[in-house]
Amino acid sequence: MKIGYPCINLTLKCSGNKTFRLKSYSEPRLIATVESNLNCLLRILEFNVKHKIFFFRISSDLVPFASHPVNTCNWSQRFKDKLEEIGAFIKKHSLRISMHPDQFTLINSPSEDIFQRSAKELAYHTAILDIMQLDASAKIQIHVGGIYHDKDTSLQRFINRFSLIDASTRKRLVIENDDRLFTIADCLQISASTGIPVLFDVFHHRVNSTSASVCEALKLAQKTWKARTDGVPMVDYSSQRIDGSSRAHAESIDMDDFQQFLEETKPIDFDVMLEIKDKEKSAIKAVKAASQDLRFHQ
DNA sequence: CTTAGTCAAGGGGTA
């Protein structure tokens, strides 16, 4: 079990996801931004190792406009050495890495254009992990997509489109149950016909679920990960913000809830991504709590 | 310096 947080470290005085407006795009600015992002990423990973945070989600903004036509810079060549250096650090410390393209990446869209642009965005994420020379346990997580008035057809379209995605991306791709449309049961169904691993989101399951308990659902998701190539399952964990009505993430980790979560999932091994606003602060608390757990990676 | 509006990209729901 490794514990992590997404994209941003609030303690360090650097940002690994600097971007800028499309209007102010220029190649020098892109290069300066990527350079600064990569330097910060390495600093964050070093910080994480110090604090036994062995799981991290790399921001999709690492290379701004990476899949946009405006960006004609050969960034993968230009930053190859730096990316390899970061990759070497990741491997040296056995860090688990994920990436999460945002909502606009929809491979099940009826629109061929949206599908093509999504494929490009996925190719960018794949390139980052490939250049770092990380194995297939470094994952790219997406949601199933939209319903488009017909859930079954849209679910089937995901399956068809998945087969059209480049193999280098396919081996890294995992799907996550979302908070409104596709439940863990839907994801498992897609997994059954594509072999894609299912990333279980605990919070989404609580607000959009079939009857399965957290532990049952997690067990089913676990079966979709091939231990040898995919690594142990990844799980997204967060607690709901106190104000109730909102689906927003909590400000800080609810330690009672987290402890109970650790208890109820024993003895399943998995890596936990804490989607919580105060980022590494909660991760450090969680690491402390989990370090007594036999599953915890030391 | 601080603040409020806005940002590449979509989709769902309601009036």
Add this chain to the structure above:
DNA sequence: TACCCCTTGACTAAG
């Protein structure tokens, strides 16, 4: 059809 909501952080122009 038109508009609002979702969620996120940071850029950016205005004050």
